[in-house]
Amino acid sequence: MDPNKEANNGSEKEKEKEKVIKRRIRPNFLRYMHLERRKTDTIVVANDDTTADIKGDINLGTLVRRSQSDKTEYSAKLKEKMAPLSPLSSILASPALDPAEVRLRKMSRRSKVIQELVQTERDFLTDLELCIREVVKPLRDRQVVDVDRLFTNMETVCEVSAALLHRLQEATAERDPEALVIGEVFIQAKAALEDVYKIYCYHHDDANSLLKSYEKEEGIKQHFITCVLSLKQIYDQEGKPNLLDMGSLLIKPVQRVMKYPLLLGELWQATPSDHPDNGPLQEALTAAKIINVNINEFKRRKDIVMKYKRTEEDGGTLMGKLNKFSIHSIRKKSDRLTGYLKILTGVEPQSE
Template identity: 30%
Template sequence: MNKRAHLIHELVETQAKFALDMEELDRAFKKNSTRLIAEDKYLLLGNLTEVAELSSQINDSWQEEYTRYPLTEVDGAVIAAKTLPFKDRINDVFFTYNSNYDAGAVRKHAEMEAYVDEGLENLKLTKPNVLNISSELIKPVQRMFKFIQLFEKLQEHTPESHEDYQATTEMYESFAALARRVNEKKRWCEIRNEVFGGTTQKPNRSIILDMKSFPGLMNSLRLLKKPAQLEIDRLIEEEKNRLQKLQNIITSVREWIRRWVDCTSKAYYSERNFLQCVLNMCDNERHLCIHPLVKSCSQSYAVPVDEINAYVAVVDSCLADLKRVYEPGLRRVADRLGQLLEITNDPQLLLEKLYSVHQELKTTVRKLDEQNYANQSEAALVEAHEELQHTKNTLQENLRKELPVLNKQIENVLFAAVSYVQVVTAKMTSREVLSMRKVMEKARQSPAGKPTLDLVEWRKFVEHIRARVTNSQSQVASIPNAGGASRISRSSSAARSAGTVYNRARYQGQRSQVTLSMGVPSSSMPYLPSNSTTHRPEGYSTYGKNTRISVSPKSPYPNPTTSKFFPCDSHQTNSAISLRSFEIEPTHEAAYDFTAKDQNQVSVKAGQAVKVLETFDRTGNTQWYKVIVLPDLKTGYVPASYLRLM
C-alpha cells in the first residue's frame, strides 16, 4: 500500500476504536445508581452522549466506504467526502465537549467522586484494564488533534487530481479552525477565572459590574500581546515588505520581456539588412563595387555570395520562428504576469482590514483603561473587545499562513518566466549556430581544387528552410544558378571570409547580456540574456525531443536528435565527403555491434575502425557521435557508449 492507503487505514481503524470507547464510557455512566445534579453531571461529562452518537455514525460511514475497495486499492476511497456531511455537527459537538472539559472536575466534591468511582466500576466490566476515568474522558480532546494530524498528512499525500483532494483540504481546514476556536475559548476562560476567582463558576452580571474586579481584568488584557503575538506581527511585516518587492520585480520583468522581444527582432532585421547590403554591393564577378561609375574593387577577393545567401536564409528562418512561435508565447507570459500583479493586490485588503481592527482594538482598550464608557455598559465593551481580538487573531493567523505561500508561488512564477526567456534565447542561438556550422562543415570537408560550396546541396538546404516558414512572409534571398558558381579553394581568402561569417553567427548570443536583480528598474536593464554556448543547455529538449538520456549497450537508446532542416541521409553525406579511405586516419573503433535503426544512423561491427567527425548531434547531445565507417566510407550517427579510443 502507498502512504495514502496507510493513512486511510489508520483513520478508519482508530475511528472504530474511538467510537467503541465512547459508547462504552457513555453506557457505563448511564448505569450509575448514584445521582448528581444536572450542572455537576454536565461539568463532568459534557455532551458525551452526542460525541458517542456522532462518532458511531462517522465510523459506520467510513466502514461502508472502506469495504468497497480491495486492500490494494484503498487509496481510492473518498473518506473526506464521506466526512463532509458531518462537518457542522463535528464543529458543534467537539467544540462543546472540548470547551467544557475540565481535568479537575472528577474530584470536585464527595458526590462527584462517588459518581466517578461507580462509573469506573461499570466500565471495568467491559474494559478491565482501564486505570481511571480521566484517561477516558480526555479521549475526545485527543481525537480532535488526531483528526488534524491525520488529515494534514492525508492532504499532503493526496494528488490534486484525486477526486477526494478538495474534500480532504476542506476537512483539514475545518479541524484546524476548530482547534483554534477551542484554544481561544480556553484562554478566555483562564483569564475570566483568574479575574473573578473559582474554576468553573460563570460570572454573573453583578460580578461584572463590580468595579473592584476591573484592575485584574485590565492586567489580563494587557498580557494578551505576548512575545508570540509580537513574533506574528513581525513575520507579517516581513512578508508584507517581501510582497511589495515582488510587485516591483513583476513590473520590471514584464517590461524586460517586452523589450527583449523588440530588441531581438530588431537585431535580426539589422543583421539581415547588413548581409543584403553586402550582396547588393557585389558585381557580376562577385567583387565589391562601391558604384559602377566611381570605382570597382577589382583587386579584392571574391565574396562568398552563396554562403551569405545561406546565412540570410538562416536569419529569415529564425526571425519567422520568433514571430510565429516564440513572440506570442512571450507576450502571453507578460500578460500572465500582469494578472499575477493584480492578484498580489488581494492581500493588501486583508492587511488594511487587520490595521483597522487593530486601531479599533486599541480604542476599546483605551476606553476600558480610562473608564470612559459613554452610553455603553462594561459588559458591552468587554464583548466588543473579545470580538475584535478574535477578528484580529483570525486575520493574523490567515496572513501568517497564506502570505509566505503566496510569496513563494510568485517567486516560482518569476523564475519560470525568466527561465523561459533564457530557454528561448538558447534555442534560437543554438539553431542559428548549428545552421552555420553546417555551412562551415561543408567548406572544411571540400578538398583543394573543388568548390567550397555544392550549390545543388545548398539549394536543397535553403529550399528546406523556405518550406519551414511557408506560413510566414519569408525574406529568403534567391540563390544563384549552379552554372555561375566559381570554384573557391579551402586555402583561399574567400574561405577565410566564410569563417568570419561563421564566427559572427557563433557569437550571436553575446551581443548583449541581462542581469535581473532585486529592485533594479526595468529602464536600467540590458536587453538580452547572455548565452554563448553552442551546445543545448541541460534540462530542456529542443524541437520537442528529449535528447538527454544515458545510453548504454544494455539499455534502449533513443534516436539522435537531428535538425529538421538538415536531413542526414547517406546520399547527402556521401556527396559531402569525397575522401578515399586511405586518406582518413581512424580515431575510434566499435566496442559492440550496432545496427542502424533509421537513415540517420550507421551500422558498425565490433572492432571496426571509424573516424569521429562530431561528438554531438544537431542539438548538441553528446550521447551520439557522427562518424565515418572505414573502409565503407558510410557516414551517420552511432551511440557514444558503443565506441572506444584506438
C-alpha cells in the first residue's frame, strides 16, 4: 500500500475529528440566538391556489419571507407616523377637528404670541433704560470714552421702543380678541423703526472695534467693569439673568430689530384668515422684513465705500504699492534688475 495515500487518509480523518469536536464545543447560547433569530423573522403566507385547501398546521413550504423592500416601506411608514408635528400643523392636519375647533385653537395661540410680543418689547425697553442710566450716563459724565461713537443713538432707539410699547399696550387694551389689531401698530411705526435701527446697525461694527481698543487700556476697562457690576446688581435683585458685558449691551438693539419678523410671522400664522388683523399683520411682516433688508443693504454699501477708501489711502504708501504688484510684474522687474547687475559686474556685455 502506498504510504502517501495512508498519510493523506490519516490527515483527512484528523480534520473530520476536529470539525466534530468544534461542533460539540460550540456555545449553547450561540445556537439559541441563531434559533431565536430564525423564529422572529417576518414571514407571510404565499398567495397560491395550491395552498387554499390546506387546513390545520401551516406548511412551512407555503411561507415566504417578507422582502427587504417591504421591510423598508414598513419602516418608512412607521417613522412617518411617529414623527412629531408642530402645534399649528397638527391642528391643521387633524381631520377630526371641525373648523370651529381649529379656529379656537389658533386664537388661543395668537393670544400667547401677542403676550410674548408685548412682554419682550417691555423687557427690551427696560434693558435699554438701565443701560443708559447705569452705563451710558456715568461714562459720559466721567468723559473717559467717546460715548456717542460707542453707543451711537441708543437713546433714540430707547425712545422709539417706548413709543412702540405704548401703542402695543393701547392696542391690547381691547377686550374683544376678535377686534384686536396688532398689524396696524407696526405699519405706523415702520418709518421710525427703520430710521433709528438703520443708524445704530450702520455704526455697530465701528462701535465694536472701538470697544476692543478701549478694553486694551486698563483704566478704561476698570470704568467699564464698574458700570457693568452696578447693572448686574440690579438684575440680581430682580432675579434676571446677568451674564452681561459691554459687548452684550451693544448687541441688544441689533438682536431686537432682527426679532420683529420672527414674532410677526408667528403671530400671522396663528391668526385666522377671516380675522381683521390677518391682512394688516401680513403687511406688517413684509414691512419688518424690508426694514432688515434695507439695514443690510445700507451696511453693505458702507463696507464697499470703506473698502475703496482704504484702497485709495494705501495707494501712496509702500504697502499699497506692493499690494498692486502682480506676480508677473514682480518677475519682470526681477529679471530687469538681474540683467542690470550682470552688466555692471561684467558677466554679460552691454548690448549696443
